[in-house]
Amino acid sequence: MPELPEVETMCRGIRHIVGQTIEQVLQPPCAYRPIRMQPSIGRIAATLQGLTIEEVTRLGKRVVLGMGDWALILQPKMTGLVTLAAIPDQSHLRLQVDFVAHQSSLYFWDRRGLGTVEMLKSGEIQQRLIDGRLGPDALAIGCGEFCTRLSRVRRPIKVALLDQRVLAGVGNLYASEILFTARIHPARQAARLSRPRKLRLYNAMREILQTAIRYEGSTLADGTYRDALNNPGKYQNQHQVYARAGSPCPRCGQASIRRIVQAQRATFYCPRCQRL
DNA sequence: CATATGTCCTGAGAGC
């Protein structure tokens, strides 16, 4: 579930490690199938030992640890956490990075194990992750570029927002919230949105994502998401439609929130406020 | 090229 606001919160929470030097990288014993790691843990450990963290950045929904020539890219996907303390349970710990002089350790924990770890030469990030794969970041893209990109997608707007090649960072939860705020029906074709609707959508996207970052992300009922210090997010209390099917619409109070499925994912919206 | 579908994975919750 970690989307842009949760990953941004993780990045901010672990930024203390900038300047710290890696003593060792290890794959702790894990009861489950190992997560995808590229290259092998052995090569990663041998390469990164002794390097110093120079920056922690976010690339869409990925955490990037920059160490000069090399970068370690952590992709939490559904249940992954990047944290400095208080692992929820040892059995799902997937990667551990220890820093010299016991300053601290960084943990990549992932219950479902869909997350991935990738080590790349810094110069390869552009080619391997951005060219043809990741669109501009949802908080960096300008309004004109946003409109242009949407106008090339004939799929429903909800599906377009989820496509990381169109723009990076928006996931299933925030897509529904953004469309609700913008008062746009999720099934409307992206390319056919009117100019005023595109502007409303762009502004709603920025507002929702920035507010969610301020609230440090969303921790859903399963309690999985935690920040780097094991605190839950607070934005779940602000959700207007996500996972609220059957509840009265918080805006109009007349209709009930409806749940539909688009591209195998749940979408929530108000049929009265968001007309097709 | 754009779009659609299958796959990975574990745990929570529903239903019997």
Add this chain to the structure above:
DNA sequence: TGCTCTCAGGACATAT
């Protein structure tokens, strides 16, 4: 109580 089934969805591979 304890079993089986379904669902949650991010990103990529593969197919149309």
